[in-house]
Each structure stands twice: as structure tokens, then as C-alpha cells.
Amino acid sequence: MKNFWKKLNKPILALAPMAGYTTSSFRQICKYHGADVVYSELASATALNFEGKKTLKFLEFDKSERPYVVQLFGNDPKYFRNAAKFVSEKVKPDGIDINMGCPAKKVFSNGSGAALMNNTEKARKIIIETLNGTKLPVSIKIRAKVGNVTAYKFVKKLNNLPISAIMIHGRSLKQGFTGAINYDQIKKVKSIVNIPVLANGGVNTPEDAKKMLDRTVADGIGIARGALTKPWLFSQTKEFLEKGEYQEFSFEEIKKATIKHAKMSYKSKGKHGIIEMRKYLIWYFRGFKNAKEARKKLVKVESVEDIRKNLNVFK
Numbered sequence: 652m653k654n655f656w657k658k659l660n661k662p663i664l665a666l667a668p669m670a671g672y673t674t675s676s677f678r679q680i681c682k683y684h685g686a687d688v689v690y691s692e693l694a695s696a697t698a699l700n701f702e703g704k705k706t707l708k709f710l711e712f713d714k715s716e717r718p719y720v721v722q723l724f725g726n727d728p729k730y731f732r733n734a735a736k737f738v739s740e741k742v743k744p745d746g747i748d749i750n751m752g753c754p755a756k757k758v759f760s761n762g763s764g765a766a767l768m769n770n771t772e773k774a775r776k777i778i779i780e781t782l783n784g785t786k787l788p789v790s791i792k793i794r795a796k797v798g799n800v801t802a803y804k805f806v807k808k809l810n811n812l813p814i815s816a817i818m819i820h821g822r823s824l825k826q827g828f829t830g831a832i833n834y835d836q837i838k839k840v841k842s843i844v845n846i847p848v849l850a851n852g853g854v855n856t857p858e859d860a861k862k863m864l865d866r867t868v869a870d871g872i873g874i875a876r877g878a879l880t881k882p883w884l885f886s887q888t889k890e891f892l893e894k895g896e897y898q899e900f901s902f903e904e905i906k907k908a909t910i911k912h913a914k915m916s917y918k919s920k921g922k923h924g925i926i927e928m929r930k931y932l933i934w935y936f937r938g939f940k941n942a943k944e945a946r947k948k949l950v951k952v953e954s955v956e957d958i959r960k961n962l963n964v965f966k
């Protein structure tokens with residue numbers, strides 16, 4: 652088995668999975684700005700068994716994204732072997748991840764995502780089936796706590812399974828997406844495994860990243876929403892960890908990075924790629940002066956030129 656996780660320099664900076672956002676062009680832009688590994692959004696293992704071709708479409712990637720991890724979710728172990736096999740053969744990513752942390756009602760209520768932390772037996776079967784379907788390294792993404800089950804308790808019960816990495820969102824299911832990070836839980840998991848542990852949650856600045864690494868002793872971090880406001884957070888974080896300081900991006904640099912993203916998006920999806928850019932523009936220019944006014948125009952852009960023109964309002 653080729654295991655890319657073993658070859659990555661630490662600390663590993665990962666773009667964490669985000670449904671609707673971690674598209675190929677966004678992953679490319681994060682990779683360009685220093686992400687060491689990027690995740691797809693969650694893909695249904697069940698759908699991959701029944702309407703594989705359609706699901707495959709949004710898992711496609713550019714080789715510049717490698718190492719690229721495809722994330723699967725589902726509640727039925729029997730679909731994971733085929734899904735892992737199908738993805739390995741048709742998409743050819745570098746790794747497969749299993750979602751065990753999603754709180755979304757439609758995922759959680761049918762026993763997928765975070766619900767798996769409350770059902771270790773099923774979670775084990777899902778991991779085993781996935782491992783049986785692929786030679787790629789298999790990782791899991793979990794939460795600090797779901798109900799009474801802590802990440803530590805959960806991982807301890809899985810400890811003899813040959814998984815290759817764990818990303819831990821340091822918040823409980825109850826917390827959802829806000830609130831304090833449980834550094835201790837991540838540290839406790841790190842103390843009982845000898846595979847990369849990536850700490851995730853609330854990293855929006857290079858200082859947050861350093862704090863996370865110091866407190867958890869993790870091998871790396873997963874960045875989600877922080878990358879939506881600043882895909883260049885990865886390179887800034889590397890700079891900060893190496894030199895103790897980093898350069899803020901000037902408006903011109905942000906504009907350049909945005910246009911680059913827009914061109915990639917157009918290249919991969921044509922006009923639809925520009926429509927898709929609209930939601931990123933809102934994130935990139937949040938908090939800028941004139942943001943409210945500009946928003947009305949940014950949600951209507953139809954070309955790279957349109958974007959370029961409208962960004963001048965922020966000057």
C-alpha cells in the first residue's frame with residue numbers, strides 16, 4: 652500500500668472537507684497556497700453503489716491537488732467496500748476518508764456521520780469494509796465528543812484497525828460549529844495512536860494554528876472555514892511556524908488570488924464555474940469596506956472580467 656500520510660512533512664496542513672465548497676478549483680487554489688493535503692466534500696457510499704457515474708463527477712480532480720482524499724459517508728457497511736473500490740479505480744485519489752463527525756440532520760438521523768461514534772460496532776464494520784475495497788490509506792474524521800462517547804473512548808475501541816490518519820474536530824456534536832475547542836481530547840487521542848492526528852476547529856489565523864498545535868501536540872491541523880476567507884492561510888501559517896511572523900496579503904494580492912481562482916473555476920466548469928465563484932467572493936471579501944454594497948454585484952457576476960471589474964470597489 653502506498654501511504655502518502657507517511658511521507659508528509661509535519662506539521663501537516665490539510666484543507667478539511669466542506670460540502671458545497673471543497674470543489675476541485677477551490678482545492679487547487681488551497682494547494683497552490685500551501686495546503687499539504689486536500690479533502691473532497693462528503694460523498695455518499697450508497698449513491699456510489701447505485702448512481703456511481705453522477706457521484707463520480709463531483710469527485711474528479713486535477714493532478715495538482717495530490718495528495719487528494721475522497722471522503723465517504725453512509726450508514727450501511729455493505730456499501731462501503733464497493734464504494735471504496737469504485738472510487739479507487741475510477742477517481743484514483745491518494746486516500747479515502749470516512750465521515751464520522753457530520754451533525755447535519757439528514758446525515759445524522761439515518762445513522763451516518765457523527766452517529767457512528769455512538770455505534771462503534773457499525774463504525775468498525777464500515778472501516779473494515781472500506782479497507783477491504785481499497786489498497787489506498789483509509790482515514791477517519793471524528794468529533795471530540797458525541798453524547799457520552801469521547802474521541803478518546805471511540806478511538807481506543809478502534810485501535811487495532813489499520814487506519815492511516817485521524818482528523819478530530821475538537822467540538823462536540825452538541826456544540827455544532829461554534830464554541831471552545833477541546834484540546835485535551837485531541838491530545839489524549841494523539842497519546843494512544845501512532846498515525847497522524849490532525850486537529851481541526853476554529854483555526855482562522857496562523858496564531859490559532861500555532862495554539863492548536865502547541866495545545867494538542869497533534870501532527871497537523873485541518874482548516875475549513877478559515878480557508879474560505881483566506882485560502883492563503885496555509886502558506887501564512889507555514890511562514891509563521893517557521894519564522895514567528897508572516898506577511899498579511901495586500902488588496903492587490905487578494906485580488907490576484909481571487910482572479911486565479913476564478914480562472915481555474917472557469918477552466919474546470921465553464922460558466923457554471925463563475926456562478927459557483929459567487930459564494931467564494933462573499934467569503935473572500937467579508938468585512939471589507941463597501942462589502943455590503945459590493946455583495947449585490949458580486950452575487951451577479953457572469954465572467955472573470957465581471958469579477959475583476961467589481962473587485963475595484965474595494966480599493
Ligand SMILES: Cc1cc2nc3c(=O)[nH]c(=O)nc-3n(C[C@H](O)[C@H](O)[C@H](O)COP(=O)(O)O)c2cc1C
Nearest residue numbers: 667668669670692693792820852853854874875876
Ligand atoms: C459549509 C461546511 C461544510 C462542511 N462539510 C463537511 C463535509 O462534507 N465533511 C466533513 O467531514 N466535515 C464537513 N464540515 C466540517 C468541517 O470539515 C470542519 O470540521 C468544521 O467546519 C470545523 O472546522 P473550522 O472551524 O475550521 O471551520 C463542513 C463545514 C462547513 C462549514
